[in-house]
Amino acid sequence: MSETASIKLGDKSYNLPVITGSEDESAIDISKLRDITGYITIDSGYKNTGATKSAITFLDGEKGILKYRGYSIEELASKSTFLEVAYLLIYGDLPTQVEIEKFQKDISRHTLVHEDMKKFFDGFPSKSHPMGQLSSLICSLSSFYPESLNSGQTAEEQNLTIIKLLAKMATVVSWIYKKSLGHPIVYPQNKLDYVTNFLNMTFGQRTEEIEIDPVVVSAMNVLLILHADHEQNCSTSTVRMVGSSECNLYASISAGISALWGPLHGGANQAVIEMLESIKADGGDTDKWINKAKDKNDSFRLMGFGHRVYKNFDPRANIIKKACDEVLEKLGVNDPILEIAKKLEAAALSDPYFVERKLYPNVDFYSGIIYRALGFPTDMFTVLFALGRLPGWIAQWKEMRENKEPIGRPRQIYVGEVNREFVEISKR
Ligand code: CMC
Numbered sequence: 409m410s411e412t413a414s415i416k417l418g419d420k421s422y423n424l425p426v427i428t429g430s431e432d433e434s435a436i437d438i439s440k441l442r443d444i445t446g447y448i449t450i451d452s453g454y455k456n457t458g459a460t461k462s463a464i465t466f467l468d469g470e471k472g473i474l475k476y477r478g479y480s481i482e483e484l485a486s487k488s489t490f491l492e493v494a495y496l497l498i499y500g501d502l503p504t505q506v507e508i509e510k511f512q513k514d515i516s517r518h519t520l521v522h523e524d525m526k527k528f529f530d531g532f533p534s535k536s537h538p539m540g541q542l543s544s545l546i547c548s549l550s551s552f553y554p555e556s557l558n559s560g561q562t563a564e565e566q567n568l569t570i571i572k573l574l575a576k577m578a579t580v581v582s583w584i585y586k587k588s589l590g591h592p593i594v595y596p597q598n599k600l601d602y603v604t605n606f607l608n609m610t611f612g613q614r615t616e617e618i619e620i621d622p623v624v625v626s627a628m629n630v631l632l633i634l635h636a637d638h639e640q641n642c643s644t645s646t647v648r649m650v651g652s653s654e655c656n657l658y659a660s661i662s663a664g665i666s667a668l669w670g671p672l673h674g675g676a677n678q679a680v681i682e683m684l685e686s687i688k689a690d691g692g693d694t695d696k697w698i699n700k701a702k703d704k705n706d707s708f709r710l711m712g713f714g715h716r717v718y719k720n721f722d723p724r725a726n727i728i729k730k731a732c733d734e735v736l737e738k739l740g741v742n743d744p745i746l747e748i749a750k751k752l753e754a755a756a757l758s759d760p761y762f763v764e765r766k767l768y769p770n771v772d773f774y775s776g777i778i779y780r781a782l783g784f785p786t787d788m789f790t791v792l793f794a795l796g797r798l799p800g801w802i803a804q805w806k807e808m809r810e811n812k813e814p815i816g817r818p819r820q821i822y823v824g825e826v827n828r829e830f831v832e833i834s835k836r
Contacts, residue, residue: 417445431466448819455716458640460648460813464497464803465639469717474724476637477501485727490632491515491602494799497637498570498806512601518575519596519605521583522552526593529583538584538791539669545580547662549573559654566809569657570802578602581795582609585788603628606795611783623738624782630731631775634724635793637800641716643667643674647801648808649816657805664801665794671711674797676772677789680712681780684745687752694751702761712773713756714765724771732774732781741781749777 411426413436422445425437435458442448451457467474474481477496484493488502495503495511503511528548532541549572550556556569579596586593586609594609597617604625612618638644647664651657668674687697701710715722736743753769756762779789 465637469719472721472723481723485630485633490629493633493636497799497803514571515575516598518572519579521576521579538788541584542791543662543665547659550656550658556656577798578606581791585610627735632796635796644804647805651805652816660805661801668794674790674793676711677776678786680772681776681786683711684748687748694755698755714767715770719766721768722770725769728774732778735778735781
């Protein structure tokens, strides 16, 4: 007999079905709760609410496990490329040689962005934040490629929109970087693989293709793979929520980019470097900053520490920490903030405040240090997170559409005024 959960309200008991996932995680299905009891559940921040059944990413926060489509993140980070992982997330299986070549070729065909988009792009002030530019530019792709607006797209048409978005996102990200320098954009080179092409458009020059250090290409692949999906986090839930109204892919992803921007989510990688810089400028006394983070009257938080689901360690942080040491050594970069980061990490990991609350370094703690070593300015870090997260967002949007999930519409408990009498403005 299948397991049920019983709930007692007053003198009445109700049985609710229990759902078990393929990794044995369990949920009480409350989808009929209001119909049968008149009650809803409340769970601010969705800390304990499963919003969907998904076959894309599994993570176990207690054990520090992360898998994409059943493959461990450790194995994918060490053995595959970002494009392979993108294919895996979006289509469900690792590609064969023929499939990956076709995928790469299809993407290469669509790397150019409509030239009229540049006029729109030119309008941004040169100092405007890259995330604001990215979110607006990705949404505006829907104006330049309006076939995406048809919510009844066939699978083939939908796939073309997916390919276009993957292709154009890398081009747009490189435009944003070039604009921040006041340099001319570099057009895509379709003979290059996805990551090398992105690096060439970013660090190359208009007239000549530059040689990109394989250490840089490999580090970039690892970083993008580690960020590629993370199940129902704030930005992914946003993409699914916006997409559930049958809104087009570009607009849904643009909403996800906005959600990612905040310092409690993807914006933490920028915030970590800013924090490390402040500690350095303040004399490098890490104990002082640890105490600030612990002080309930001080709003300061140790950026890059803590996670909603990882309560043991963040497996991505372990991989990144190792990659960070390798990249810095191979590129011969000696970054003083790395020392501060290591001291901070050691101090926090032995401090009861952080130990009791299970606050460990997350993916963002070390990613910024690598991005910096690769030559990216701080305010580009979250844009790079978005570039990595794109295949995950697309896979989740596609899954939600294919499963014909209903429009997202939570309920609430109203706690405001009841039946107030209207008073004319002259008498208030
Ligand atoms: N520094 C100091 N105290 C912290 C921190 C921190 N970074 N994070 C959590 N706490 C404390 C918090 O004050 C609370 O203490 P108490 O129980 O005494 O009130 C307790 O730990 C639980 O915190 P919470 O805010 O209820 O936890 P949450 O699950 O709602 O928030 C988080 C998770 C990631 C938003 C939070 O840990 C945080 O703000 N971290 C810093 C920002 C950061 O690094 N974000 C990147 C997350 S990883 C990238 C991604 O996937 O987005």
